[in-house]
Amino acid sequence: MTGAEKAMLSSANDTENATRIPAHQQVYLMLREQVLFGELTPGQPVTIQGLVEQLEAGMTPVREAIRRLTAEGALEFQGNRRVTVPTPSSKDIEELMYARKAIEPELVMRATRQISPSEIDELEQIDNRLDAAISNGDVETYLRQNYAFHAKLYTIADAPILTAIADGLWLRFGPSLRVVCGRLGTQNLPDQHKETLDALRQGDAEKAANAILDDVVQGMEQVRDSL
Amino acid sequence: MTGAEKAMLSSANDTENATRIPAHQQVYLMLREQVLFGELTPGQPVTIQGLVEQLEAGMTPVREAIRRLTAEGALEFQGNRRVTVPTPSSKDIEELMYARKAIEPELVMRATRQISPSEIDELEQIDNRLDAAISNGDVETYLRQNYAFHAKLYTIADAPILTAIADGLWLRFGPSLRVVCGRLGTQNLPDQHKETLDALRQGDAEKAANAILDDVVQGMEQVRDSL
DNA sequence: CATGGAAAAATTTGATCATATTGTGTCGGG
DNA sequence: CCCGACACAATATGATCAAATTTTTCCATG
Numbered sequence: 001m002t003g004a005e006k007a008m009l010s011s012a013n014d015t016e017n018a019t020r021i022p023a024h025q026q027v028y029l030m031l032r033e034q035v036l037f038g039e040l041t042p043g044q045p046v047t048i049q050g051l052v053e054q055l056e057a058g059m060t061p062v063r064e065a066i067r068r069l070t071a072e073g074a075l076e077f078q079g080n081r082r083v084t085v086p087t088p089s090s091k092d093i094e095e096l097m098y099a100r101k102a103i104e105p106e107l108v109m110r111a112t113r114q115i116s117p118s119e120i121d122e123l124e125q126i127d128n129r130l131d132a133a134i135s136n137g138d139v140e141t142y143l144r145q146n147y148a149f150h151a152k153l154y155t156i157a158d159a160p161i162l163t164a165i166a167d168g169l170w171l172r173f174g175p176s177l178r179v180v181c182g183r184l185g186t187q188n189l190p191d192q193h194k195e196t197l198d199a200l201r202q203g204d205a206e207k208a209a210n211a212i213l214d215d216v217v218q219g220m221e222q223v224r225d226s227l
Numbered sequence: 228m229t230g231a232e233k234a235m236l237s238s239a240n241d242t243e244n245a246t247r248i249p250a251h252q253q254v255y256l257m258l259r260e261q262v263l264f265g266e267l268t269p270g271q272p273v274t275i276q277g278l279v280e281q282l283e284a285g286m287t288p289v290r291e292a293i294r295r296l297t298a299e300g301a302l303e304f305q306g307n308r309r310v311t312v313p314t315p316s317s318k319d320i321e322e323l324m325y326a327r328k329a330i331e332p333e334l335v336m337r338a339t340r341q342i343s344p345s346e347i348d349e350l351e352q353i354d355n356r357l358d359a360a361i362s363n364g365d366v367e368t369y370l371r372q373n374y375a376f377h378a379k380l381y382t383i384a385d386a387p388i389l390t391a392i393a394d395g396l397w398l399r400f401g402p403s404l405r406v407v408c409g410r411l412g413t414q415n416l417p418d419q420h421k422e423t424l425d426a427l428r429q430g431d432a433e434k435a436a437n438a439i440l441d442d443v444v445q446g447m448e449q450v451r452d453s454l
Numbered sequence: 455c456a457t458g459g460a461a462a463a464a465t466t467t468g469a470t471c472a473t474a475t476t477g478t479g480t481c482g483g484g
Numbered sequence: 485c486c487c488g489a490c491a492c493a494a495t496a497t498g499a500t501c502a503a504a505t506t507t508t509t510c511c512a513t514g
Contacts, residue, residue: 023470047493058470060470063495081493099388102330103329161300161399285496287496287497308504
């Protein structure tokens with residue numbers, strides 16, 4: 001998501017400006033949510049007309065949103081003219097792990113150098129909600145808060161290109177993550193966030209990077225192993 | 228570019244199947260070329276209607292192509308509803324360099340383990356055309372062959388996700404690279420490709436990775452310095 | 455009388471939709 | 485089992501509306 005889009009999103013609350021958000025963008029955001037937090041499972045076909053009805057949007061906006069998501073790897077164009085949610089192979093997962101290991105620690109290091117105390121508080125609140133979700137077995141909330149934690153760090157890191165890459169990776173393993181959580185429950189899911197928060201408070205970029213690295217590796221391994 | 232798309236592209240030569248490539252994809256590919264190899268300069272506005280006339284396509288396909296390119300970072304959505312070719316800041320260049328340093332050597336290492344003698348030949352031919360372009364001062368050909376060299380390695384590496392990331396990065400610095408070449412000429416441009424070819428022949432993944440790393444760093448530094 | 459600038463008109467461009475067209479897959483008859 | 489017709493979904497067009505930008509106009513001021 002670009003900066004301009006976030007601006008439009010945040011002004012979405014202004015009831016009058018609601019129409020200011022182009023339909024194709026609204027559709028994009030809704031579809032994106034569905035991919036990240038689960039409505040859509042790997043392999044599931046995505047039809048234009050289905051979305052037109054479900055989201056009560058026109059055809060053109062839906063089309064544009066789908067193109068965008070396919071470009072980001074969240075959807076896959078199946079040669080004929082069918083679009084589906086991709087099912088990552090274990091080789092894909094391995095690539096995703098490599099990429100996340102390369103990108104996320106760097107983002108966290110950058111975040112560490114710039115983070116403010118109030119931002120650390122916000123992260124802590126996210127992590128608390130995440131803990132609650134884990135003990136409640138609330139998969140949906142777990143997924144949302146887990147992503148929120150990382151996304152918040154990206155925002156703080158203030159590195160738009162690396163963030164775009166990282167977000168793209170989330171879109172690719174999101175559906176699989178959901179499946180894993182649904183199968184294994186929320187109990188033994190990775191949470192190196194406490195460790196990360198400690199490091200952030202200490203301003204120890206190296207340590208923060210390592211904590212996130214562990215988090216990433218644990219998460220990806222869990223996805224890989226449940227194939 | 229996905230595998231399915233490459234298949235469609237290669238069958239584009241079949242005169243009869245020409246219509247089999249959807250218009251939105253044709254437009255996407257043409258626009259992509261323009262971004263990578265120059266027609267478009269950083270900061271330049273891109274209008275839907277302009278493309279409709281220039282490419283003699285309908286509105287919807289152009290729209291879809293633009294959405295896709297914006298998702299890949301090749302174009303930028305300017306808050307109001309205007310789209311331009313982004314002008315990378317020096318901070319952006321630095322992020323791009325980090326990302327390329329993280330991704331490209333890995334791709335080359337994977338390529339080294341799988342490459343066949345005939346593929347090495349093909350790479351060598353590309354590099355010869357590249358050398359010719361350098362001594363002729365033919366910027367367009369230089370850019371095309373330079374990209375071709377790297378892209379060929381990506382194909383051989385057979386790592387679709389990492390390749391997608393790398394391709395995305397090219398789209399982001401392509402226009403700037405063109406500007407740099409136009410200004411400095413083709414003479415002292417980076418070419419660690421001989422070194423890379425040696426390493427590939429020897430099957431020395433480490434060495435190949437280092438050669439490409441040098442190539443990447445040199446290229447990016449040149450872009451950075453000419454801001 | 456020239457000039458700067460605000461307001462209004464005109465033009466350009468983007469967003470969306472309804473609809474026609476084309477391609478795919480399927481199902482029933484041969 | 486193959487072939488062709490049918491139904492459905494995707495592709496693509498052009499029209500229409502809305503927003504933003506540019507140009508023009510006109511008045512007030514120096």
